Amino acid sequence: MKERLSRLGEGMYDALAFAATRTAGAAAGLGRQALRARVGIIALSLAAIGGYALYQRPPMQSVARGEAAVRINQLTGGVAEVREGAVLVIPGLHELRRFPLRDQVYRAQGGDVFQTVEGLSIGVDITVRYALEPASLASFARNLPDDIGGQVVEPAAQGVMYKTLARYTVREIFSTKRQEIRDSMEGELRAALARDGIKLQSVLIGKVELPEEYRAGMDRLLAEELASEKMLYTLQLKEKQVKESDLDAEADKVRREKAAEAAGQEQIIAAKAQAEAMKHILPFKQKQIEQRGLEAEADKISRIKAAEANAQARQIEAQGEAESRRKLADAEAYRQEKLGRIASEQLERDGALIQKNPLLIQKAMADKLSDKVSVIIAPPPAAGGFIGSALLGQTAASNEGE
Template sequence: MVMEDDWDIKDPDDERRPSIPEIKIPPMAGVILRGAGIVLAILIIFSVVFGSIFVSIGAGEVGVKFSQFGGVQDDELGEGLHIVPPWVSVTKYSVRSEVYTMSARTSEGEVVGDDQINALTNEGLTLGLDISVRYRLVSEDASVVHKNLGTGYAEKIIRPTIKSVIREVVSRNTAMEVYGEQRELVATEMREEMEAALLEDGIIVEEVLLRNVRLPEKVADAIESKLQADQEAQRMVFVKQKEQLEAERKIIEANGAANATIVRATGEAEALRLINAELAKNPKLINYKYIQMLDGQEVQTLIVPADQGIILDATN
């Protein structure tokens, strides 16, 4: 009896199962996939050996490239994901608006402690100033800043420029001009001079805030007294104007009353003239007025002039 090999035994269900079609990859596609795999493997090896070659630049940032073979490169990296060679390192810089503050308060400012700027006015008075400068780095000049100043450019160039410009501008003004109503004009002058000094270094000055001005104690007292005197003078002017308006009102009121009296007197005189004219025409009219006046009243005795005769019958 011939025994069949177990591997040759066919399962009856095999004929009912659907056959899986064979996928054929074109030769060219296979070459491309193998090449991509090799490149990816090489990149991974380089990343492990030399560091990551993938660099992500965030929003409001710019990347400055430094090559081990060529130094700082001029073409900055913008926002997004970039692939750089392993021998190139990238330093990120913020191009958003930043604020540099110098203040007497220890809780604020870039330097811990009293960092207020002291400056002399053209009168020789020493003022203490709290300053905040809003600035931003020009993205196209980030490589120049990195080459010339480095990441600590704020301390290297912005801080000394702020001090120099503040003292220069204050020296051309009086204490009252810096402290008083012209403060905004002085701050604008400071911003313009700072911008002119820092623009060549790739930094734009957007705003200068002159936040607080500390005067010498005697000057502060004198200014306070002057302000109080000015306020008192303004109050007296107001009182004088008020009294003048009140006097004018009384004059107008008196003129109105006088005019009313004249009109009333004129009317009364005209009324008397008309009455006298009527009496001259009819002398008996006065007797008629007496009768009208006594109408409805209980009169028992009436005294009349002797020449008027009896005008009422007392017996009736």
């Protein structure tokens, strides 16, 4: 970049010198009008060259969000840090370098082969997350390359990884000391990157690719260890179950004893309460008995009184009934006497009337039999006998003759 700027400056200087020389020669040999035409052409050429230079290297440049830029003065060597926004960059004088402030990631995939302390080759996925330190960016910007991940982080990470993994066995890397290895790598790599103004965020160890034979043997060993651990846990579980059964039995025994004691206490309290209650119940029962006796005596007296009242009422009723019957009998006798007198008087009157009018007997008989028989009124017999003898005379005569 510096070479391009220097070449561009030299070209512009040569063009200006050539233009000045030609202009002086032309001024000596030509007239004023031709000189003006040549000066105009040279001015247009210089303007075109300047416009092209501004197009290629605009003086106003921008810094995007999440980035930081460092403007380096090519003449004085001064460095100015610029954050998000616009910045003035003069071509040929300033150099602007942009750096990302967000976290960057470097990954060592399983294809990278590492050697263990046994001399076995394994593949380990390791992820390194890092970022540039904004506070020290201005001091380290001049020495940092454009490809920070490939030229700074990757060599440092590879050196730390190879050196660290070579101190451990495959089993330690695979299972037992993974956290220790990660912490060791992180400590060494943080110090190595800090010398270049790079802040280490974290180191993550992922999948470990083992040789097939070693993996098969480790799987069998892990299976045996898991079986032995399972047996150990099973025995511990059985022992805990036995202890739990003993504790449950002891707890049940204590619970029963407590329940029996509580039941006994309840019975004692109930007996005491019952005895205390009997102190009040017995007088109450005695009072109830006395009250019932008094009630029975009162009921007896009331019944006697009621019986006496009923007897007196019955006597009064009997006397009243006898008096009533006597009066009724007297009234009936008086009525019969009166009726007899009336009947005898009526008979006397009827007899006297019949003696005067004998036909009244027939009329009365006809009135009696008018609704049942047909009555034939005939003259009375001459002898003064029964009126019916005239109708039955012939039959009566025949009967007498027999």
